[in-house]
């Protein structure tokens with residue numbers, strides 16, 4: 001079924017912006033520390049452009065569509081330390097497109113002064129994006145659409161990239177990760193029992209779930225809710241997965257989607273003790289730089305599931321490092337480092 005998934009994915013065009021395939025590496029010291037299972041890390045933080053991250057894989061396909069539409073301006077948005085909008089800004093710079101971002105304030109209480117100016121906020125400016133401060137209302141795409149509307153009225157040809165680059169095409173893009181993991185794990189002589197990662201705007205998990213159901217049927221995709229909204233995340237995972245399966249002409253069974261609650265801490269964007277501990281372990285044992293909002297919470301969730309005995313010690317798990325490293329600097333001393 002792997003070749004069939006590849007053939008279906010080949011119907012979609014990508015720009016070739018992201019550095020792919022990303023490496024799949026063993027985490028021997030973390031595995032030994034936890035007493036098994038064998039742990040592997042898929043380095044989606046190494047997708048290249050503008051310090052990388054999982055959104056570039058989605059943008060590779062979504063921006064092909066943007067260029068085909070004749071757009072001259074990319075419009076997106078996210079919170080102050082959004083990795084997604086930083087990757088949109090980076091891609092726009094590479095493509096010579098203007099970039100306007102709706103920067104949501106109020107979803108997260110800033111942990112310190114650096115939050116507003118450092119990390120992704122600094123990189124957005126470095127990459128030349130125009131930033132528009134807007135209040136967080138809970139409608140993730142509302143201000144992005146309003147901004148695009150205003151730009152159209154001034155004669156621009158904007159292309160709207162949804163919050164988190166999450167839509168059915170973004171999910172199709174993420175199914176390519178399954179092809180890479182299937183090939184890389186076969187070459188390393190293992191079949192993953194699970195692929196574990198953090199889930200937020202959801203299309204990362206949707207693509208993984210649709211791809212794995214077809215090409216890695218013995219591998220369970222486990223999303224760790226980091227938004228403290230597990231029902232909303234799960235509903236979105238199902239919606240984008242259904243959309244992606246339709247685009248790929250594949251059947252879709254919602255049973256292939258699993259969102260685990262209970263590891264997001266008190267709220268989105270607040271690093272709690274288990275996350276800080278996971279970030280420190282990954283740094284000290286594997287030289288990985290995880291972030292407190294996404295990848296750190298994802299690893300904290302996976303460690304909790306391992307401690308709860310979810311997988312036997314002789315199984316193999318793939319943890320996806322989805323990126324987010326720049327926000328590590330914005331959280332600074334709130335991590336006690």
Ligand SMILES: Cc1ncc(COP(=O)(O)O)c(C=O)c1O
Pocket residue numbers: 053054082083084164166198199200201202203204205291294295322323324325
């Ligand atoms: C570093 C990082 N990891 C994971 C995610 C979650 O991916 P998705 O939004 O597709 O669920 C995000 C989304 O913003 C992210 O920035």
